[in-house]
Amino acid sequence: MTEVTIQAKDGGSFTGYLALPAGGKGPGMVVIQEIFGVNDVMRGLCDQYAAQGYVALCPDLFWRQEPGIQISDKTDAxxxxxxxxxxxxxxxxxxxxxxxxxxxxxxxxxxxxKIGSVGYCLGGKLAYLMATRSDADANVSYYGVGIDGALGEATAIDKPLLMHMAGKDKFVPPEAQEKIKATLSDNPLVTIHAYPDQDHAFARTDGIHWDPEAAKAANERTAAFFSRYLKS
Incomplete structure (x- = not known):
């Protein structure tokens, strides 16, 4: 569990939190942050994926504005x-x-x-965009915000994509969710799981909308998905 430096494609560099599995080697996992930076939650997720056998790396995506952001969802400020x-x-x-x-x-x-990506909130949309713009082997999106505005890229998806959608997500209204489902339903590489009674970030441990049962279901589906597509 260490900090690494990654070279940006347009110059400069940024850091990321890297967690290694107990065996020292394994498939790779890009863990994509929420809007709170590479905080305790994201580092904890990296550690969890490492415990499942992955080399998990969460990069600092806010480095162009303010490097090293680590805030929580606990205060209005x-x-x-x-x-x-x-x-x-x-x-x-x-x-x-x-x-x-x-x-x-x-x-x-x-x-x-193989290497996959998994993202939450902001990262949920970015995981979708990794499915459309990168050669990652498999991608998972948790309650991505704004995906409905990027569905023009959906035809580029040629690797497995798993999506978790919160039915009562205040940031993704029902009409946006229906548009996403309608657009992606014909692609056999895309699997969408809906959680009708859940709000945004239901899988963020100890978050305001955390639901242990729904989080457990989503995380078990994610684990099975990555085991199938990254470990085989």
Missing amino acids: EWQKAFQLYQGFNEAKGVEDLIATLDFLRGHEAVTG
């Missing part, structure tokens, strides 16, 4: 800061940084075989 960073975030550059992270893992001595 932190939420305001998070939304400020989100509004100033360059999505295209963020995807480029994720692809650079993917390339970093491909060249890492601990990575054997």
